[in-house]
Amino acid sequence: MTTFLKAAMASALAACSFAAAASANPPATVRVDYLHSGNALAEQYAIDRVVIEPLPWAGNLSRNIDDTDRGVNKVEVVDAKTGDVLYTRGFSTIFGEWRTTDEAQKVTRGFQESVRFPKPDRPVRVRILKRDERNQFSIVWSVDVDTDAQDVVRKQDPAPAKPIPIRVNGAPGDKVDLLILGDGYTKADMPKFEQSARKLADYLFSVSPFKERAKDFNVWGIAVPTQESGVSRPSTGQYHASALGTRYDIFGSERYVLTLDNRALREIAQHAPYEFIEILVNNDTYGGGGIYGQFSTAAANSDWANYLFVHEFGHHFAGLADEYYTSPVAYASGGADRPEPWEPNATALKDPSKLKWKHLVTPGTALPTPWPKATYEEHSRAYQKTRAALRKDNRPESEMSALFKEDLAYTNKLFSTAPNKDAVGAFEGANYEATGYYRPAQQCLMFDRSEKFCAVCKEAVNQTIDLYSRPAK
Incomplete structure (x- = not known):
């Protein structure tokens, strides 16, 4: 730990009250750097190096197992001898997004990736899992790691800037x-x-x-x-x-x-x-x-x-x-058969009786939930055309900002009189698709430039906070 960071943390933490056990002797932080390459049809992994980072593990050691079931991928750190699972976390990757682009149909590319975990006291196997066609995780790569091996990087250059x-x-x-x-x-x-x-x-x-x-x-x-x-x-x-x-x-x-x-x-x-x-x-x-x-x-x-x-x-x-779907993106369409998204705030709604946020649905709300979709889309098509023209002509950013304000004002006015404006339901149009995917609320910070998360997004945020923090005693 740098002298500056030690001093800064000591000064800041001196004003805090917390149990001494919570901060006593946390393990070192291990980082496994690896290469992830491939194209739209295939992918490969190769280990680059194992690093002991300069600072101790910052995570909540009482929540080493991730139970949120999110991400395209998951890392599992298991005891190399017994197979006991020591640590897991869900995540997604830039490679995973790139391989859905048109370029991935023509070119093979490689991306750097890393996973981090608290230093174990024994050799481990690091496994990368990926969701399969059933939306379940299966192992796609594994590597044995001994964090005490001679080739582990333990000394690095000092911090390039002060935290x-x-x-x-x-x-x-x-x-x-x-x-x-x-x-x-x-x-x-x-x-x-x-x-x-x-x-x-x-x-x-x-x-x-x-x-x-x-x-x-x-x-x-x-x-x-x-x-x-x-x-x-x-x-x-x-x-x-x-x-x-x-x-x-x-x-x-x-x-x-x-x-x-x-x-x-x-x-x-x-x-x-x-x-x-x-x-x-x-x-x-x-x-x-x-x-x-x-x-x-x-x-x-x-x-x-x-x-x-x-x-x-x-x-x-x-x-x-x-949750928006009228803005152009570079990803290929999901096609007619929409798989159920792993994200907590989008659904293919194949069985409304099993909607993943059913417990938050406003009583009496129809599923799917009516909203002024056609009117919204008509306005959005015109708005996107204007936006594209401003960028093509490299117009001043002030003009783009003004367009965004006009668009939000229109949406707020349109939704203000909609019958389900405050309901949690299943509103068609989400995940970059106009049909086949549904979002929980008519309006949310993940849908447009409004200022509030819907109830489903709030719940997902709170679940993540609970995974990484430890309540004060």
């Missing part, structure tokens, strides 16, 4: 640990990064249920200085070198912002306690992204930064699906 304590409410093992990383910030931009990180963290904890669970979180910030402000946006000829390599135009979508450099991400993030990461890019242009169990991103200087931060974090943190 900033933004909110510290207790020991890392007792709290959800969120790390906000900055990309595209020069040395002179560092005060701007800290201001944005604090502002957006404050906004996150003004939105329910994060608002009610704010004391269950710790938040840190790190930004490695760049030579130029901003990250790359290739569609407009803007290229900038940055520590994380975050950029716009992922998979050809002008608003999709990710980093494909997992090694760089993990080597910076490992210098602060974390389970979840949100990357702030020092750009004005609307954009962001989120991968369950990996990280999320948001354009910190956008007029819609608050929404972007929370919406994308919803993907990364709780595995929430996008």
Whole structure:
């Protein structure tokens, strides 16, 4: 642990009251870096290296087994001799998204990935599982790992930037640990990064249920200085070198912002306690992204930064699906046979009597649930046409922001008089599909740029908080 981080944590935690046992001698953090390659038809895995990270494990050791059943993939760490399961977590991957694009039909690509877990006291087998056609997990790759072997990386370069304590409410093992990383910030931009990180963290904890669970979180910030402000946006000829390599135009979508450099991400993030990461890019242009169990991103200087931060974090943190369906995406259609999504807030509704959020449905609500779908879609087609034209002509961001405000105002007005405007039901149109998939509520932060999560999304967020935090005694 760096001297700075030790001092910062000691200072912040001195003001907190928590049981000494909760923070006593947590194990080291193990990271297994591996390569995930393939195309639309096949995929392969290969181990890269095993790393002992600089900081001890930040997770809740009493919840080593993930019971939320989310993610396309799952990691299992099992005793190599007995097969006893020691640790599990669900997650999704950038490779998993990429292989549904048109490019994956033609090209084979490789992606860096990592899994992290508390250091075991014995050799283990690390297994990667994937959902099959029955929506059940099956093993697709495994590797034996001895974390005490000679080739394990135990010593690394010092932290490239000082972690900033933004909110510290207790020991890392007792709290959800969120790390906000900055990309595209020069040395002179560092005060701007800290201001944005604090502002957006404050906004996150003004939105329910994060608002009610704010004391269950710790938040840190790190930004490695760049030579130029901003990250790359290739569609407009803007290229900038940055520590994380975050950029716009992922998979050809002008608003999709990710980093494909997992090694760089993990080597910076490992210098602060974390389970979840949100990357702030020092750009004005609307954009962001989120991968369950990996990280999320948001354009910190956008007029819609608050929404972007929370919406994308919803993907990364709780595995929430996008509920919108009129905005173009790069993924191939699911076809006529819609599989049941694993995400907690989307369904194919093949049997309404077994709806996964049945316990939250408003009594007397019809399934499927009527809503002004045709009227909404007519407006949305015109709105998307205007949006595409603004981006094609590279119009000022203020014009795009104004269009977003007009669109939200129209939607709010349309929904305000709809008969099921406050109901939880099954509203057709979700998961990028106009038909065949359903969302829980007419309007939610995962559907449009409104400010509230629906009841189903709130429940999913709370379940994740419970998985990673430990209630105060």
